[in-house]
Amino acid sequence: MHWNSFAEFLAMGNHGLYVWGSVVVMAVLMLAEPMLLMRGRKTLVARLKRQLRAEQAETLANRSASRQSRRNTPQE
Amino acid sequence: MTDRVINWFKYASPQTFYPLAGKLIPWFWALAALFGIAGLVIGFLIAPTDAQQGEGYRIIFLHVPASWMSMFLYLVMAFWAGIGLAFNIRLSGMMASALAPTGALFAFLSLWTGALWGKPMWGTWWVWDARLTSELILLFLYIGFIALQAAIDDPRRADKAGAILALVGVVNIPIIYFSVKWWNTLHQGASVSLTKAPSMAAMMLWGMLLCALGCWMYSIAVGLMRVRAIMLERERHTDWVRELLAGKE
Numbered sequence: 001m002h003w004n005s006f007a008e009f010l011a012m013g014n015h016g017l018y019v020w021g022s023v024v025v026m027a028v029l030m031l032a033e034p035m036l037l038m039r040g041r042k043t044l045v046a047r048l049k050r051q052l053r054a055e056q057a058e059t060l061a062n063r064s065a066s067r068q069s070r071r072n073t074p075q076e
Numbered sequence: 077m078t079d080r081v082i083n084w085f086k087y088a089s090p091q092t093f094y095p096l097a098g099k100l101i102p103w104f105w106a107l108a109a110l111f112g113i114a115g116l117v118i119g120f121l122i123a124p125t126d127a128q129q130g131e132g133y134r135i136i137f138l139h140v141p142a143s144w145m146s147m148f149l150y151l152v153m154a155f156w157a158g159i160g161l162a163f164n165i166r167l168s169g170m171m172a173s174a175l176a177p178t179g180a181l182f183a184f185l186s187l188w189t190g191a192l193w194g195k196p197m198w199g200t201w202w203v204w205d206a207r208l209t210s211e212l213i214l215l216f217l218y219i220g221f222i223a224l225q226a227a228i229d230d231p232r233r234a235d236k237a238g239a240i241l242a243l244v245g246v247v248n249i250p251i252i253y254f255s256v257k258w259w260n261t262l263h264q265g266a267s268v269s270l271t272k273a274p275s276m277a278a279m280m281l282w283g284m285l286l287c288a289l290g291c292w293m294y295s296i297a298v299g300l301m302r303v304r305a306i307m308l309e310r311e312r313h314t315d316w317v318r319e320l321l322a323g324k325e
């Protein structure tokens with residue numbers, strides 16, 4: 001272990017602000033990126049599912065509508 | 077023997093790559109944590125004080141890996157973009173798009189940690205010197221690539237336009253790398269190079285290399301996460317994505 005005390009570790013030989021300023025920003029951004037990706041994935045999957053359901057409902061509706069119209073057309 | 081050779085082309089299709097990437101992501105996260113923690117413990121708790129720069133030099137354990145990653149990710153991104161342009165493979169364009177934000181992140185971190193290192197050592201946050209300016213251009217290239225792709229609705233055309241920008245921008249990478257040799261810059265020369273023995277203590281070198289490895293694993297994990305999202309979005313009208321979505325409740 002290089003340090004004699006925790007205070008010395010924090011001080012970084014009077015360069016604490018610069019060293020910890022680098023560490024904190026890098027840590028925050030490198031945690032934020034995967035977290036945003038996970039959240040983005042959740043909303044994307046939900047949106048795609050919604051679109052898929054809407055599409056399926058539409059094809060079903062179209063199919064029954066065309067069946068209906070065929071039934072309503074008077075037979076010769 | 078031939079029947080045991082893995083068919084790598086199989087993995088070029090999003091349908092087979094998607095589940096494979098999903099299985100690999102946790103492993104790369106584990107490796108990223110392992111290498112990152114080991115590198116930071118060595119760098120911040122064990123490595124000795126630098127004779128010239130005191131304790132402030134410890135920014136090197138963040139700055140150098142971030143800078144290396146920003147340059148290397150650009151090369152990988154341009155490689156995939158070029159492959160996509162030449163062979164028209166769907167997956168390559170997606171890979172290039174997936175790497176750009178992470179590359180931009182590392183370019184920003186390189187500049188940020190560099191500014192915080194420059195202030196105590198050079199007395200200034202920023203100078204318009206060759207190394208710093210070319211790294212700033214790298215950040216702008218990443219942002220330009222992302223903005224250009226975002227501005228074009230058709231993903232195939234977006235891939236092509238982005239690929240040309242990415243390939244032209246490759247010329248900047250050797251400029252960044254050799255800038256400290258070609259010009260008289262404020263930025264110090266390379267501490268580690270491929271041609272000669274590193275000019276630093278063994279513990280410092282180990283800390284830096286482990287942190288760099290951690291950043292590599294991080295980039296792969298995040299890149300795979302992003303490429304999976306891009307795949308779902310772009311392939312949403314294909315059967316395999318529909319089946320996947322229908323099966324997930």
